[in-house]
Amino acid sequence: MQISANNPDRKTWLKIPKGTDFPIQNIPFGVFLTRDDVITIGTRIGDYAIDLGALHQLGYFEDIPLTDDIFLQDTLNDFIADGRKTWRAVRNKIAEIFDVKHKALQENKEHQKVILFTLNEVEMQLPVQVGDYTDFYSSEEHARNVGEMFRGADKALMPNWLHIPVAYHGRSSSIIPSGIPIRRPQGQKLPNGHDTPIFGPSRNLDFELEMAFITTATNHLGEPIPVEDAEEHIFGMVLFNDWSARDIQKWEYVPLGPFLGKNFASTISPWIVTLDALEPFRTEGPKPSTEQLPYLQSKGKKTFDIHLQVAIQPEGKKETVVSNSNFKHLYWNMSQQLAHHTVNGCPVNSGDMMGSGTISGPTKDSYGSMLELSWNGEKPIKLKEGGDRKFIQDKDTVILRGYCQDKNIRIGFGECSTKVLPSFKTK
Numbered sequence: 008m009q010i011s012a013n014n015p016d017r018k019t020w021l022k023i024p025k026g027t028d029f030p031i032q033n034i035p036f037g038v039f040l041t042r043d044d045v046i047t048i049g050t051r052i053g054d055y056a057i058d059l060g061a062l063h064q065l066g067y068f069e070d071i072p073l074t075d076d077i078f079l080q081d082t083l084n085d086f087i088a089d090g091r092k093t094w095r096a097v098r099n100k101i102a103e104i105f106d107v108k109h110k111a112l113q114e115n116k117e118h119q120k121v122i123l124f125t126l127n128e129v130e131m132q133l134p135v136q137v138g139d140y141t142d143f144y145s146s147e148e149h150a151r152n153v154g155e156m157f158r159g160a161d162k163a164l165m166p167n168w169l170h171i172p173v174a175y176h177g178r179s180s181s182i183i184p185s186g187i188p189i190r191r192p193q194g195q196k197l198p199n200g201h202d203t204p205i206f207g208p209s210r211n212l213d214f215e216l217e218m219a220f221i222t223t224a225t226n227h228l229g230e231p232i233p234v235e236d237a238e239e240h241i242f243g244m245v246l247f248n249d250w251s252a253r254d255i256q257k258w259e260y261v262p263l264g265p266f267l268g269k270n271f272a273s274t275i276s277p278w279i280v281t282l283d284a285l286e287p288f289r290t291e292g293p294k295p296s297t298e299q300l301p302y303l304q305s306k307g308k309k310t311f312d313i314h315l316q317v318a319i320q321p322e323g324k325k326e327t328v329v330s331n332s333n334f335k336h337l338y339w340n341m342s343q344q345l346a347h348h349t350v351n352g353c354p355v356n357s358g359d360m361m362g363s364g365t366i367s368g369p370t371k372d373s374y375g376s377m378l379e380l381s382w383n384g385e386k387p388i389k390l391k392e393g394g395d396r397k398f399i400q401d402k403d404t405v406i407l408r409g410y411c412q413d414k415n416i417r418i419g420f421g422e423c424s425t426k427v428l429p430s431f432k433t434k
Contacts, residue, residue, distance in 0.1 A: 008095050010283050012102035015415035020107045021123075023053025028410055028419025031105055034098045035243070035278035035420075036083055039129040046132065048078040048086065051278055052105055056124040059101075065118055067104055067111070071096050082136045083279065087242045088224045088357035094242065095283055131186065131277035134245075135221055135358035137179035141348060142217075142249060142269075142362040144173040145339035147293065149367035152379045169297040172339040172347045174364075178270045182360065184277045185246075188426040191401060192271040194255035208430040209252035209268075211384070212399045215365040216317050216375035216407060218334055219247040220341050221279055222359045229352035234305050237342035238282060240355065246276035246315075246407045246423035247362050253378055253398070273362070276407070276423040284418055288312045288411035293338050302350055309340040313420075315366060315409045317375070322402035322426075324392045329380055332366050332373040334409070401429045 012034055019031040029035065029051045039056055040046050047060040060078040062068065073093070077086055086093070104112055112118055144150060147164075150173075154163030167173065183189070191212055195204040225240040226232050232240060249269070256268025289308035313334035320326035344361055365375040374380045377398050380388055387395035399405060404426040410419030 008092065008099070010095060010099070010286060012098040013284065013286060014102075015287075017102060018107045019052055019105045020109075020113045021052050021055055021105060023055075026417060027053050028417065028421050029053055029278070030416060030418070031102055032416050033280065033284050033418050034101050035280045035284070036086070037134045037278045038081060038083060038132040039124075040132060041124060042128045046081045048080060048083060049129075050101055054126050056126060056129045057101070058122050058124065061121045062104070065122070068097065068100055071100060073097075081132065082358065083134050084136055084358040087135070087221065090223060091239060094281060098281065098283060131184050133182065133184050133275075134277060134279050135360070137182050137358055137360045138356050139359045140177045140179040140182060140273075140362070141174050141360075142177050142265075142364060143339065143344050144364040145337045145344065146364055146367050146375065147338040148336060148369055149365040149375060149379065152367060152374065156378070156383055169295070170299070172303075172344045174344070174348070175264050177265070179360070181271060182273045182275060185274060185421075185423045185425070187274070188428050189250065189272040189274070190428045191430040192252045192255065192267065193430050194252065194267045195258055196254040197258045204258060209255050210398070211253035212427065213251045213253050213377045214317065214399060214405045214407075215249040215251055216315055216330060216332060216367075217247040217249050217363045217365060218244050218313070218315075218409065219275060219360050219362045220244050222345070222355050222357065222361065224357040225355040226349055228354050230349075230354075231302070231352060232345055232349040232355070234303060234342050234346035237345040238309075240345065241282055241341060243279040243281040244285070244420075245279055246409050246420045248274040248405060248407050248423055248425060249362055249365075250274070250425075251376070251378075272425075274423055274425045276409075276420045278421055280418065280420055285311045285313075285411060287413065287416065288418065290335050292335055292340050295338075302346060303343050305340060305342050309342050310335050310337065311411065313409050313411055315407070318406045318408075319390065319396060319399070320404040320406060321390065321392070321394070321400070322404075324390075326404075326406060327388075327391045329388050330372065330374060332368045332375055334363070334366060336366060336368045336373075337363055399427055401427055403427050
């Protein structure tokens with residue numbers, strides 16, 4: 008089935024802002040609470056949230072074999088489990104319904120009243136129930152920067168890094184949608200010059216500029232996913248801020264890796280942009296500098312040209328853009344990540360989330376964390392309205408943005424925004 012929804016010449020009858028992240032060629036998927044306190048699966052065009060449950064009940068998907076309740080759920084997991092054929096058919100149909108040439112809904116004001124919502128009439132929810140979450144470490148620039156900081160330039164990369172997509176299996180309980188504030192985490196830290204740890208709020212709270220992909224139900228226990236088939240099992244992508252408490256993490260991570268320094272929160276953008284929508288923006292990633300084992304060798308354009316940005320906004324002040332990076336910088340692509348994740352037979356389910364790891368580029372202004380941007384606090388970042396930052400402070404809001412752009416179309420992810428509140432105080 009062709010991806011007719013991507014036609015760059017298609018226009019919508021909805022009034023949408025110029026340069027929106029969500030033109031009719033995007034058609035992402037999300038979950039929102041309506042003004043009537045109903046949770047539904049939806050999509051977005053411009054600044055309109057579209058209730059797909061209502062659209063389905065009114066007969067607009069009658070030529071697609073869908074269950075009656077496929078969009079009347081509080082997560083996308085079942086829809087994602089239906090597979091790429093269904094996702095593509097639904098996106099194509101939505102594009103047709105909202106095309107300026109299509110009159111059925113365009114001329115039916117009563118149907119529009121129950122299908123269309125402005126963004127201030129809805130509350131975005133977590134789009135999937137995340138059963139399992141894995142965080143990769145796939146940016147060579149980031150790995151080298153961190154390694155140089157703590158081990159020296161000669162030992163920056165660990166011996167395994169160029170041979171496997173390094174990752175750890177994390178928690179999913181504290182993955183939250185954009186707009187939900189987080190509290191500064193507390194834990195044990197070992198201050199410089201101390202022999203024993205202290206307990207208290209993290210002093211080195213950091214963002215991590217990442218993206219994450221969402222999988223469908225893929226393989227049975229014991230069955231690997233070949234690298235050449237991996238994209239068939241990837242539904243789409245979100246922006247991903249994988250928060251880190253660097254001082255807590257530094258004390259605890261030997262010998263078993265991340266724990267309290269990572270599991271307090273991760274924030275995602277609420278609209279999942281499908282791989283189909285990103286298809287026009289395919290590009291090649293970095294060439295491998297070491298020969299990879301056969302099960303990891305991928306061919307062709309297996310990554311995407313996604314411009315990424317991070318801004319810090321202190322309370323009541325203007326934001327300062329601190330990083331401009333790109334998803335294409337990642338050394339290990341999504342197909343390699345999923346192939347490696349399953350090569351030992353690990354089953355992957357609908358709604359599982361795979362974080363890319365911090366995405367840093369080759370220049371200092373493209374680093375994907377405050378750890379790198381301030382070089383572990385040695386070089387504070389200046390803010391627009393005075394002051395500086397070594398790490399993130401209370402009442403700061405961190406905003407991630409991402410989009411693809413060519414001469415015809417802009418396909419974006421919106422914002423992934425989180426405000427930091429002071430640590431939880433016990434009585």
